[in-house]
Amino acid sequence: MNPINRFANLDRRVLLSSVALLSLLTPLLRSTSASAQTGPDPLPSWNEGASKTSILNFVARVTTQGGPDFVSVDQRIATFDNDGTLWIEQPMYVQLAFILDRVKALAPMHPEWKTKQPFAAVLNNDFKALAASGEKGLVELVAVTHAGMTTAEFEKITTDWLATARDHRFKRPYTELVYQPMLELLAYLRANEFKTFIASGGGIEFMRPWTERIYGVPPEQVIGSSIKTRFEMKDGAPTLFRLPDINFIDDKSGKPIGINEHIGRRPIAAFGNSDGDLEMLQWATLGASGARFGLIVHHTDAEREYAYDRQSHFGKLDVALDAAAVNRWTVVDMKKDWKRIFPFE
Template sequence: MLPLLSASLRSTSALAQARDPLPSWNEGATKSSIVNFVTRGTSQGGPDFVPVDQRIATFDNDGTLWIEQPMYVQLAFALDRVKVMAPMHPEWKTKQPFAAVLDGDMKELAASGEKALVEIIAVTHAGMTTAEFEKITSEWLATARDHRFKRPYTELVYQPMLELLAYLRANGFKTFIVSGGGIEFMRPWTERIYGVQPDQVVGSSIKTRFEMKDGAPTLFRLPEVNFVDDKTGKPIGINEHIGRRPIVAFGNSDGDLEMLQWTTLGASGPRLGVIVHHTDAVREYAYDRDSHFGRLNVALDAAAVNKWTIVNMKNDWKRIFAFD
């Protein structure tokens, strides 16, 4: 009888899982707003039915799909690259902002401002082919560990959002990442981690040059900014890469404000804007208006005016990471 009982329990658990596509979400208004939106949009013959080809959902990455504190993951990658490249650049020992990185002086680095960060990104992300950059990125992600959780960054993705991505795709939505992060930094791993194919990733980019190298065609990465997919750049990136206006958008910071506005305002049909609010200092981090990374200030005020859904991580998520 025990094997039969065990099988019965597994069957019951699987059935419950099938009935609830978002098991890591607590019951309440937030979860209901998302489920109701999807249900209305996919109900054939209903007043809010959305044809499959118009079911476009966009997601910010940093702070929306994975961790962004105490700094963006791509910035952590860039700082590690400075240390790897330092033996080839002895002048960095006394030249800022590189000296601050090598000395571990994050206060000095922060004081150097955005221009210094752009300089670091340019040096560490260029001067190689796109294939070489993909290899470096993939190898770093395989070995790098977050200092607090002591886990690979690819494990610090939000389990409720993974369930949401799968839920939307199961209901005919096409899911896109629209991030201020580098498009070629993300593309090597987004399909494996999120189920989002490389051609469904929109991000910032640097310029590249086509050239023949040893008889083979290559794309060489240049230390020049091509496009910044943040703030007002996000609607532009969506228009250029996707060619359709999303009907649902998920973000977590002021950098996502314009994407949420482009998705929800001045357009016909059902629309849903969602902001992930980091409120759980115990299981993750708590931050919003005064944060250096992922600041949520103007967009938080706009959410109330525009009736966007706010996800309170502490209250709305049963667990944050798969390992919780």
């Protein structure tokens, strides 16, 4: 045989052997890359365990080019609840604390509130009477504290309040009572070309002035409840005037509707902490093809934060907790899974 042909045959045998070996190793290499991390830990405030692993594995699956679960960048949408998922919601929602403080600030201009419910309940710190006023009473409070002004005026009011208000237990601004592990998760997803959205039952214009600074989520990626607004020319300038009428409630079944209207794409990952997030998690993970991910933050740490779930008046986690087991959503045990809760720890 011609020496050149003998070399060619030998080269081909070596090549084919290498290809065969590579084909045997490929599944092992893929499984290793899904669990092993190179470089700095992207989630340093998360303890090693099933919750952290589930996040890392999901991101590896949907970002591995050529892999069976690869998701194109334009489809990498993740939605996050805010209250109880990204920041504190006990002993009451932060926006409710804003409402109560705002009523007290406006009270000198409304002497009739001393004897008129639900305002008298707020002024007397009578939370039993306030609760008895129900949804009707809350709507009244929202009307006087959130409406009757331009959107720019409301933004200034909320921004000023957040700059000075302090949580009674931690004695810190509410914008410091955000969860460090979730901040890392947001950053990790964005580093892997996810677009992160907030889908909250809180007021959309209450959140938008500060979410980019605190979470890295710009205002156009915030979905929330809203009241109606009206366009007006005021002193020759165009304004949007806030009206005392509810426009949209972005909670429970409203969340998938809000997500669809604002984003126009179905998320492949959703993160919540309460029954109010159930439908959002279902919308993101059920009845759709491809890799999907749902996560629930379970508040289990009474020492560092709060422990609550099925019986809580704020952030009740009951039906969604049961659904998590059925649908194989990740349930984060704050006490076990998080090394620290807040950035300042």
